[in-house]
Amino acid sequence: MKILSADDDKDLLALIAFTLSQAGYLVVKASDGTQALRAFEAEGPDLVILDINMPGATGFQVCEQIRTKSRVPVMMLTVRGEEEDLVRALELGADDYLSKPFSPRTLLARVKALLRRAGMENTAPLAAGRIQLDVDEHTVQVGSNQPLRLTKLELRLLQMLIANAGHTVSSDRLLMQVWGHKGSGDRQLLKQLVHRLRQKIEIDPAAPQMLxxxxxxxxxLVVE
Amino acid sequence: MKILSADDDKDLLALIAFTLSQAGYLVVKASDGTQALRAFEAEGPDLVILDINMPGATGFQVCEQIRTKSRVPVMMLTVRGEEEDLVRALELGADDYLSKPFSPRTLLARVKALLRRAGMENTAPLAAGRIQLDVDEHTVQVGSNQPLRLTKLELRLLQMLIANAGHTVSSDRLLMQVWGHKGSGDRQLLKQLVHRLRQKIEIDPAAPQMLxxxxxxxxxLVVE
DNA sequence: TGACGTTATAACCGTTTTGTAACCCGGCGA
DNA sequence: TCGCCGGGTTACAAAACGGTTATAACGTCA
Structure with a gap:
C-alpha cells in the first residue's frame, strides 16, 4: 500500500513517514506542491496526504489537480481553527482532514479508516509485468500458470517490490517494510526470503529473470 | 432495515431521520443517552448512529454498553477537530465516524458502506451454492438435506462467509465480525468454531469442500 | 437448583513457515 | 596467491499454524 505525503515542514513529514512506515505502508515523500504532483504521477499512490500551506502549489491546487484524473482518497492537513479551509478542502473533493497538531496514533487510525472506506484495504489489484498478486488469497499468478500460495513474508516482500516495480529497493528498506526492524544479523533473513521467493516465481531460480x-x-523487480 | 439514531440536537436528528427514511430505512430516534440504550434494547436495530455529546449518557458510554452485548455496526458523530474523541470511539468498538457538519449524501453513503461491510445489507435470502441460510430460524440447509440448527456464533460465521462467498475472509476480520474484538488468544476460538461448523455442513469434515x-x-466459502 | 446446549480454554500432533548457521563461489585488492 | 566480502545455497532448529480432542465455564430454562 503506497501513500504519498506532502508537507513543507520537514520534521512533520519525517514523523508522518516514520509512523506510516512502521505500520507497513510504503511512503513517498514530497516537500512542496509541484513535487507532490510529480510524485503522484510517477508513483500512483493509494492515498494522498496533503498539507494545505505549501510552496509551489497549495494543497488545494494539488487536490484539485489530482481530482481531475483520479478518485484516490485524499487527506488534508489543516491548522486548527481554520474552518473555511476545511470546507473548501471538502468541496474540492478531499475525503478527510486532520487538524495539526495531531498524534501519530490519530493519523494512523484515520489513514486506516480512509483506506477501509475506499475499499483499498486488501483489495489492491497488485500486478507488474507477468506477475499478478492476490493479497486476499495470499497467492501469485505468474503468466498463465497455476496460482501459487505465498507465505506472509513472501507476500510482503513481493508487495513491496511490485509497489516499486522497475526500481531497485534497498535492502534496508525491505528489511524495514517486511520485518519492521533492521539489525545487523537480518541480512541473512532477506537473503533467505529472496531465495525462497525466487524458487516459487522464477522459471529458473538459478538465473532470476524478474527478481x-x-x-x-x-x-x-524488472518488468518488460 | 432498522437504524437507531441518537442526538440531542433536535434539528440534526430530524435531518438524519429524514435522509435515512427517504432512502428506505426505518429510523428510531432517541434524544439522549439513556433513551438510546433503552431503544437499542427494545428495537434491536441493524445499525446505530450516536452523537458523542449527549445528556444522560455520552455516546462513548452508550457505545461501550452496546458493545458488551452486540456487534451491531456503530457510527459516531464527532465535532470536527476533536481527534482524541475519534481515537477513543474507534477503540471502544465504533465502526466508523462522521464529523459534523456533514452532508446528507455523505451520511447515506457511509451508512450504506457500513451495512454492506457488516453483511447486513442482503435482505435477500442468504444463500451461496448449495447452502441456504435462514437467519430467523437459525438453520442451514445444505443441498436437499434436512435443515440443521446452528448456534449463534456458527450462524454469524457462516453469514460472513456467505456475504463474501468465493473470496477469502481474513481471520482478523472474522474475529472482528463474529466476536467484536480481536486478541491473541482468540485464534483458538476461530479454529474451534470453524471445526464445529465443518462438522455440521461438510459431507466429509476431514476434507472440506465448501469451507x-x-x-x-x-x-x-467456495461456490461452484 | 440441575441438566443441557453452547462457548471458552487448554493440550497435543503433524505440517508449514521462519530464523540461524554453515558452507560455497566468484570478484577484488593486498 | 591469499584472504576477505557479498551474495547464493544448503541444512537444520525453532516457532507458528491449523486440526483435533478433551475439559471447564457459562447461560438458559424447566
Whole structure:
C-alpha cells in the first residue's frame, strides 16, 4: 500500500513517514506542491496526504489537480481553527482532514479508516509485468500458470517490490517494510526470503529473470 | 432495515431521520443517552448512529454498553477537530465516524458502506451454492438435506462467509465480525468454531469442500 | 437448583513457515 | 596467491499454524 505525503515542514513529514512506515505502508515523500504532483504521477499512490500551506502549489491546487484524473482518497492537513479551509478542502473533493497538531496514533487510525472506506484495504489489484498478486488469497499468478500460495513474508516482500516495480529497493528498506526492524544479523533473513521467493516465481531460480539483484544496493523487480 | 439514531440536537436528528427514511430505512430516534440504550434494547436495530455529546449518557458510554452485548455496526458523530474523541470511539468498538457538519449524501453513503461491510445489507435470502441460510430460524440447509440448527456464533460465521462467498475472509476480520474484538488468544476460538461448523455442513469434515482454509490468510466459502 | 446446549480454554500432533548457521563461489585488492 | 566480502545455497532448529480432542465455564430454562 503506497501513500504519498506532502508537507513543507520537514520534521512533520519525517514523523508522518516514520509512523506510516512502521505500520507497513510504503511512503513517498514530497516537500512542496509541484513535487507532490510529480510524485503522484510517477508513483500512483493509494492515498494522498496533503498539507494545505505549501510552496509551489497549495494543497488545494494539488487536490484539485489530482481530482481531475483520479478518485484516490485524499487527506488534508489543516491548522486548527481554520474552518473555511476545511470546507473548501471538502468541496474540492478531499475525503478527510486532520487538524495539526495531531498524534501519530490519530493519523494512523484515520489513514486506516480512509483506506477501509475506499475499499483499498486488501483489495489492491497488485500486478507488474507477468506477475499478478492476490493479497486476499495470499497467492501469485505468474503468466498463465497455476496460482501459487505465498507465505506472509513472501507476500510482503513481493508487495513491496511490485509497489516499486522497475526500481531497485534497498535492502534496508525491505528489511524495514517486511520485518519492521533492521539489525545487523537480518541480512541473512532477506537473503533467505529472496531465495525462497525466487524458487516459487522464477522459471529458473538459478538465473532470476524478474527478481534481480542490484549488487551492493538491494533488489528490484524488472518488468518488460 | 432498522437504524437507531441518537442526538440531542433536535434539528440534526430530524435531518438524519429524514435522509435515512427517504432512502428506505426505518429510523428510531432517541434524544439522549439513556433513551438510546433503552431503544437499542427494545428495537434491536441493524445499525446505530450516536452523537458523542449527549445528556444522560455520552455516546462513548452508550457505545461501550452496546458493545458488551452486540456487534451491531456503530457510527459516531464527532465535532470536527476533536481527534482524541475519534481515537477513543474507534477503540471502544465504533465502526466508523462522521464529523459534523456533514452532508446528507455523505451520511447515506457511509451508512450504506457500513451495512454492506457488516453483511447486513442482503435482505435477500442468504444463500451461496448449495447452502441456504435462514437467519430467523437459525438453520442451514445444505443441498436437499434436512435443515440443521446452528448456534449463534456458527450462524454469524457462516453469514460472513456467505456475504463474501468465493473470496477469502481474513481471520482478523472474522474475529472482528463474529466476536467484536480481536486478541491473541482468540485464534483458538476461530479454529474451534470453524471445526464445529465443518462438522455440521461438510459431507466429509476431514476434507472440506465448501469451507476451505486459505493458509496464512483466512477462510473462504467456495461456490461452484 | 440441575441438566443441557453452547462457548471458552487448554493440550497435543503433524505440517508449514521462519530464523540461524554453515558452507560455497566468484570478484577484488593486498 | 591469499584472504576477505557479498551474495547464493544448503541444512537444520525453532516457532507458528491449523486440526483435533478433551475439559471447564457459562447461560438458559424447566
Amino acid at each position: 534481480q539483484t542490484a549488487p551492493g544496493a538491494g533488489y528490484k | 476451505q482454509t486459505a493458509p496464512g490468510a483466512g477462510y473462504k
